[in-house]
Amino acid sequence: MSSSSASLAITGRTKVFGIIGDPIEHSLSPPMQNAALHQLGVDGVYVPFRVDGQQLAAAMAGLGAIGVQGFNVTIPHKQAVMPHLVSLTDSAQAIGAVNTVWRTKQGWAGTNTDVLGFMAPLRAQTVNWARSRVVVLGYGGAARAVVAGCQQLGCQDIWVVGRSAQKLEQFAQSWQQSPLPVALKTGLWDALGSLLGGTTLLVNTTPLGMSPRVEDSPVSKGDLAHLPLGAIAYDLIYTPRPTRFLQLAAEGGLTTLDGFEMLVQQGAAALEIWTQQSPPVAIMRQALATHLGSRMQ
Ligand code: NAP
Numbered sequence: 001m002s003s004s005s006a007s008l009a010i011t012g013r014t015k016v017f018g019i020i021g022d023p024i025e026h027s028l029s030p031p032m033q034n035a036a037l038h039q040l041g042v043d044g045v046y047v048p049f050r051v052d053g054q055q056l057a058a059a060m061a062g063l064g065a066i067g068v069q070g071f072n073v074t075i076p077h078k079q080a081v082m083p084h085l086v087s088l089t090d091s092a093q094a095i096g097a098v099n100t101v102w103r104t105k106q107g108w109a110g111t112n113t114d115v116l117g118f119m120a121p122l123r124a125q126t127v128n129w130a131r132s133r134v135v136v137l138g139y140g141g142a143a144r145a146v147v148a149g150c151q152q153l154g155c156q157d158i159w160v161v162g163r164s165a166q167k168l169e170q171f172a173q174s175w176q177q178s179p180l181p182v183a184l185k186t187g188l189w190d191a192l193g194s195l196l197g198g199t200t201l202l203v204n205t206t207p208l209g210m211s212p213r214v215e216d217s218p219v220s221k222g223d224l225a226h227l228p229l230g231a232i233a234y235d236l237i238y239t240p241r242p243t244r245f246l247q248l249a250a251e252g253g254l255t256t257l258d259g260f261e262m263l264v265q266q267g268a269a270a271l272e273i274w275t276q277q278s279p280p281v282a283i284m285r286q287a288l289a290t291h292l293g294s295r296m297q
Contacts, residue, residue, distance in 0.1 A: 015044035016067070017274055020051040020059060020081075021074035028291055029072055032267050035287035039280040044069070053080065060084045060108060070102035070274040072267075073110075078141070085110040090179035091152075095144040100270040111273070114145035117266030118236075119153060121257045122201070125232060132200035133157040135192070137218045139171040142236050143205040147175065151182045155201075159185045161192055192219065196226035204235045209243040217244040224252045231255070238263055239292065264288055 017037070019029050025048070033046035049071075051059040056077055063071060073081050078097035082088065085098065086107035092098045098110035134150045136143050139162045150158050162168050168186040175182040187195060196202065208218040224233070233249030235242075238259035246256040267288075268279035 010045060011043070013043055015042065015069045016047060017044055017070055018047040018049050018063070018068060019072040019074060020049045020056075020063075020077055022050050022052055022076060024048045024050045024074070027074060028263065028288055029074075029267060031291040032264070032284045032288045033271060036268075036271055036280050036284050037275075039283040040275060040277050042275055042277070044275075051077065053077070056080055057084055064103070064108065068103070070100070070270070072270055073099050073101060081108075081110065084108065091115045091148050094148050094175070094178040094180040095141075096174075097141060097144070099266065100273060102273050112145060112148075113266040113269035113273075114142070114262070115148045115152065116269040117262040117264075118145050118149040120265035121261045122149070122153060122232070122234075125255065127200060127232070129153040129155050129200075131156055133159065133195075133198050134201045134203065135159045135161055135195055135199050136203045136205060137161050138205035139167055140205060143171070146203050146205055146236070147182055147184065148180055150201075151180050157185065158182060159187060159195055159199075161187050161189060161195070163189055192223055193226060196223060197228065199227055199231060201232045201234060202227060204233075204237070204243075204245055207237070209235065209240075209245050210237045211239040214240050215244060217248060219245060219248075221248045221252065224248055224254065227252070227254060229253065232257060235259060236262060260285075260288070260292075 019027055027048050030046055030048050037044045078099060081098050087109040089111040092110055092112040095112045098112055100113045101108045101110045132155050134155045136146050139160055172184040172186050175184055204218045206218050208216045232255045233246060234257040235245050236259040237243050241258055246258055249256050264284050268281050268284055271279045
């Protein structure tokens with residue numbers, strides 16, 4: 001018996017947390033959150049639940065009925081849970097997706113901690129965000145958390161670059177009426193060269209470069225050479241570490257950030273909501289790194 005399973009003693013007092021999704025077997029959250037609960041000394045356990053889309057309402061009512069304290073939400077339920085919540089944060093509304101749910105007297109409440117996760121490593125940088133230009137590559141789900149994060153950091157100029165003019169237009173419009181209104185600027189991929197000269201932060205939210213297509217990069221070394229000294233290249237991808245994009249950026253002397261810390265910090269923010277305790281971030285990092293490492297062998 002391993003030391004972690006030896007220490008897990010479930011009793012009638014044990015609090016239950018979890019994650020719902022479908023599929024769920026590859027979720028990285030259970031090892032990370034269980035290590036954190038253990039470190040905090042919380043008598044709690046974090047369980048993955050595979051929930052079929054047809055059963056979502058029943059599953060949420062059931063989780064409430066059996067006293068689950070809170071849970072994360074992953075694909076494909078991040079939007080579908082929203083009508084079943086009694087309250088939503090502005091971030092979750094602006095993003096249009098929920099990844100963290102907690103119990104209230106009235107019912108389940110939800111937010112999206114990807115925004116905090118995205119911002120955490122940026123807050124450690126010395127940047128005057130009020131005078132900064134951000135360029136976001138892609139306009140999918142993760143890009144919404146990035147835009148909300150940049151809005152909260154107070155970035156002066158937020159550009160979103162993608163390959164479909166129509167999708168860029170829809171994306172920009174969706175932010176005008178949002179609870180976190182943002183006046184986005186948009187451009188097609190070939191506008192990048194002229195944009196990067198004045199850019200402080202370049203964020204990749206596309207899957208380009210994600211394992212197994214590790215040779216792909218959303219931008220070339222030549223594109224990256226336009227970025228000013230001190231600029232930050234941020235890739236939301238966490239496998240491989242580093243991605244080709246971040247390798248090229250590091251070779252060009254840029255500051256680099258990958259998606260690993262975002263993943264840890266979105267989990268830490270969820271844990272803090274549920275336990276009201278300061279999360280053991282170093283333990284969470286370690287558990288996630290170990291789990292990612294063993295998954296890649
Ligand atoms: P998504 O909703 O599918 O969005 C993907 C975006 O990438 C879309 O805008 C898509 O544009 C664009 N794209 C895809 N292939 C492209 C290509 N060949 N050239 C140009 N653009 C392309 O995915 P997501 O949920 O936002 O996730 C995106 C990435 O972020 C994934 O790698 C994911 O692992 C990562 N992520 C990391 C974290 C973290 O905690 N670190 C959290 C969330 C996501 P089109 O619509 O035009 O195809």
